Amino acid sequence: MTTPDTGDRMRGAAADMSGQPSPATALIPVLTVALSLFGLCLLWAFAANAWQSRAFPGPGKVWQVLLREAASGDLFYHLGATLSRVAAAYVVAMVIGSVIGVLLGSYRGADRFFSPWVILFLNIPALVVIVLAYIWFGLNEAAAIGAVAVNKIPNVVVTMREGARALDPSYAEMAAVYRFGPLDRIRHVLLPQLQPYLAAASRSGIALIWKIVLVVELLGRSNGVGVQIYVNFQLFDVAAILAYTLAFVAVMLVIELLLVQPVEQHATRWRRRPA
Amino acid sequence: MTTPDTGDRMRGAAADMSGQPSPATALIPVLTVALSLFGLCLLWAFAANAWQSRAFPGPGKVWQVLLREAASGDLFYHLGATLSRVAAAYVVAMVIGSVIGVLLGSYRGADRFFSPWVILFLNIPALVVIVLAYIWFGLNEAAAIGAVAVNKIPNVVVTMREGARALDPSYAEMAAVYRFGPLDRIRHVLLPQLQPYLAAASRSGIALIWKIVLVVELLGRSNGVGVQIYVNFQLFDVAAILAYTLAFVAVMLVIELLLVQPVEQHATRWRRRPA
Amino acid sequence: MQPVGAVVPLRVDIAEKIFRSAQGVSVTALKDLSFEVRQGEFACLLGPSGCGKTTTLRILLGLDKQFSGSFQLPEGGSNRIAAVFQEPTLLPWRTVEQNVRLALPKSLRTKDLDGLFDILGLAGMRSLYPAELSLGLARRAALARAFATEPAVLFLDEPFVSLDGRTAERLRHLLLTVWSERPTTALMVTHNLSEALMLSDRIIVLAPRPAHVLGLFDVPLPRQYRSPQVMSDLLRSFHQKFPGVT
């Protein structure tokens, strides 16, 4: 049984696969980001125009506030304080959380025993931990950073535990047969498999940490973006809140685009790109 | 060159691999959880004894408060209100976040364009979103739940995006060759691969949502655990704060042990257990 | 350009296929590769390891669109394609039986598979997950999946490696049964010359990378006449025509 030629004919789509990427191609990511940010501003300006309200200033207004705060030096002072807290808590939380998470994911017995503890710590409100930390350890930076880390660690644990559970045992077996040293195992066998989980935990982690730092600052610090945001909330000065928020977001964006994405692309270059 | 018998002799460790698991084996998980919780209480009682402070009541004190609040019915009323908000926001955030995340992880161009937006929304403080939601949509449930979902969605997106990036293309190719329907693809090819990411996003997701719900309730609701916690915080009644927290944690624990873990074990029974 | 009602062959006309590796190395896998397989014919692709056979199959399966050139699949019949990949590619989270049934079109989903599983020696393994199979068993499961779909076009990438001789022999016969039951065009990659001589109507011999056709070797003899004696004659004449291949 044959049918007339309705043609399952296919043509390849190869354009110029060979040769170095042209300078135009290299520009694409930069242009995309610029376009993306521009689109966002446009949307914002449009929305702010549509819902005119003191609670939702447009980009122009926020930009003015940003310039004013930057000129007075306040912006950099508070942003610096917050950023250093975020960075410290991030490092502490990621290291401790990853280690615990991988251990729990690897040892079923330990996991069974500690999993209620993880659920508990995961669900303790930030407020409780922060207040207890301040009361026990005094109103100081260490208590603040520790409290943030304790809040974040269970999240890292949960993500890394899934990562450890999903590890492919055949690579570990290969490493065992060829007697890889512990460092090689971590660097060449474990970490590359955990990379997507680390990336997920890092990205949502730094965001969560920054949000908790805001609360920590609100509850017991005299400087930092959290203090500024809350003070401006009392005055209902949304433009100032947004200005401080966006300053932080801008820093994150720069880190993401100049540091995280290139590193990530390098770390995952081995992946077969879906055709 | 031979060495004297320093014996690389190995014995197998097979005990009773055959036969049905005995009833004693089936009891182990229950016992472990009981032991785990008991250990936690012990640790807590001990710590509360060591750092005697009004800010850190022992388990006995908190248990009394819990009973009192339960007897008055307040506990169930507020817990119920909070749980329903958590559940609603959870469903909304997981569905929307997963879809966006998988799309961004699959389409590189879209990801490049929207990744700054994701960073932005990831880092907007809960306060800002909640206040804007209340201002625009009124002081009502829809605004509250929407605000929580908006806070959580970027986290889900980030995790699921990593999951989508880590998908093994050979399964998708197999499905394409054998012309799997869209539903089969999602159910049998996509979801099983995304399972660990979904599990991570869910667990830390529900914890994050509950924490944001607390803030939402604090800022503009009249019932719920958040309101109770805040009122008790103003009175500095830490025992009551802990009582409400633990009531929520208990609910989560029951869900985890009776629902999530069995489902998860069933979903991952195909995995080769590390020997 | 095809006359109406004509039987459309599998026609391959790939001008070039170049991979760019992550480290920037350019690998030309195919160059001016063109051949035809008539409808209902069984053809074998024979070529050195790494020459581009799998790449060719992937292009024909529509899994790789980054090439220059064109190809055409045969028309008619159920229009279903089945493939046995070089690695089994079973869904690890589905049992053997589920893996097979999922690949079936809706109309065949509840088909009786007992006979197929029996011949393949998978009867007791239907409820196992792929990680619980030996590699040979996994390959057989992949074969079961391909055969069960009753395809019109069948692509096989070294289906019978990792099997002991007896099992492989049994499966070759099964393949021939499946292929002859309905009009099926088959293209099989193999490194095993005697396998190719036994199964195929035509052997397409490829050069080392970049792959292009070195020559064709037709086996016009019906399969039942391919006795050990005839086979060794065929072998000899193949070696004469392609000295140095295999």
Place this chain on the structure above:
Amino acid sequence: MQPVGAVVPLRVDIAEKIFRSAQGVSVTALKDLSFEVRQGEFACLLGPSGCGKTTTLRILLGLDKQFSGSFQLPEGGSNRIAAVFQEPTLLPWRTVEQNVRLALPKSLRTKDLDGLFDILGLAGMRSLYPAELSLGLARRAALARAFATEPAVLFLDEPFVSLDGRTAERLRHLLLTVWSERPTTALMVTHNLSEALMLSDRIIVLAPRPAHVLGLFDVPLPRQYRSPQVMSDLLRSFHQKFPGVT
């Protein structure tokens, strides 16, 4: 119990190995499997697909401890073990060369590998990632890894499938070179009887699952005398001793 200074063989004595599948099926893979390989000997394991060969190797490699019985590895030499798994098992995120070097002990890390890569036909592929290799190339990379470590004990699980005849032949010779350069005990799984006859001192024939030893076939002839003529005699006598195997 060993006399001091004695040469310790590879001794396997597995009473039973039972798998429990996730769905609750019990699979007895090995039952009363016992054999010995003398130090410096090259032995082949021959048995039907799915009989338990890979399981045996996994137990010997220490990857599976859930069995009853015992085994003993040969002593002496570098005490290093190398294995070629049935699937290549390369780290996908490291290049071919990195994969090979990572498996080397610290003292050999900077070793010159050009010759090895050349013979294996991997010279131009050192900087590729495993996903960019054909299956045959990946297998060769796995072989390179095993050979480069200069092992005292070598386990091979069907190392030469998915390779064309010429390449396979070249690699068999390479294997013999590596094996004879230093005192190496080798145990190789294969489905290819002539390969076994050409390479090994002793063939251990296994029964279908649950695996146990059906019999041994010794090939006491030095390898250089194994001409095509001798080989076909050996084949015949093997078939006489084990009718119905392969």
Place this chain on the structure above:
Amino acid sequence: TAKVRIGVLKFGTVSWALDTLKQHKFDAANGIDLEIIYFAGEDATNVAMLAGAIDMIVTDWLWVSRQRSEGSDVTLAPYSTAVGAIMVKQESPIRTIADLKGKKIGVAGGPLDKSWLLIQALARRDHGLDLPATSDIVFGAPPLISEKAIQGELDAVLNFWHFCARLEANGFRRLVGAEDAARALGASGAVSALGYVFHDKWANENPDAVRGFLKASAQARDLLTRSDDEWLRLAPIVRAEGEELAKLRDRYREGIPRRPVAEEAADAGRLYHVLAEIGGEKLVGSAPEMAPGTFWQELLK
């Protein structure tokens, strides 16, 4: 000179007086060295004092009583009698408490806010009205509640006094103040809602510090009462100008306590019963009476 560390809200009402105090060096004049530590929230100051990071905060007498009855030794020196009020729009049809029935009322500070409890008590006594049952009550953060009132989503709002003052300057009027309710419920005059709070122990160890501080703060308040120019100077930290600043100034001045502390303490004791009755154990704990020593004993002498 004795050192005093006080924790206050940045831009909060207390910081206005403290700024004046610092500006005019009243602290040095009274032999103390005042260190002002700014926080973003009132709760932060509570935590800070519990953590021992500061000596003094500003909070209300009910909190002090509750802490004392639970064994703490905090005590209070009156600072301000200004309290919240229910505000409605100028043109609103709501004229009396009774009109609140069935309306949507925003309440800042939560269900146990003192002003809210007093107004509830008043509504119940005078109009037989159970506000939580008959009206739609929305609790929320003070700035949000104010904004919602301006938007018109809420028919009436109960907010803290400085939010009320700002609302007044924006077309709102006072329906009923918490101080009116207090008086109606038995207080003989204005009772200080807020006071400087510190530990007895610290006060006993540093009596000069406390006295010096109270004197300096009184001088600052005197200046704020007398001088309108001082308010103009404060405008940037008050974050108000024109009408709004004037309203805030007037309300601030009205809120300066003028009665002997003993009278206030007696009134507070009376109000305690009213509050305990309506707020219940949740609010006051198990103590049936206001804890003795809630008002700093030294001031009662």
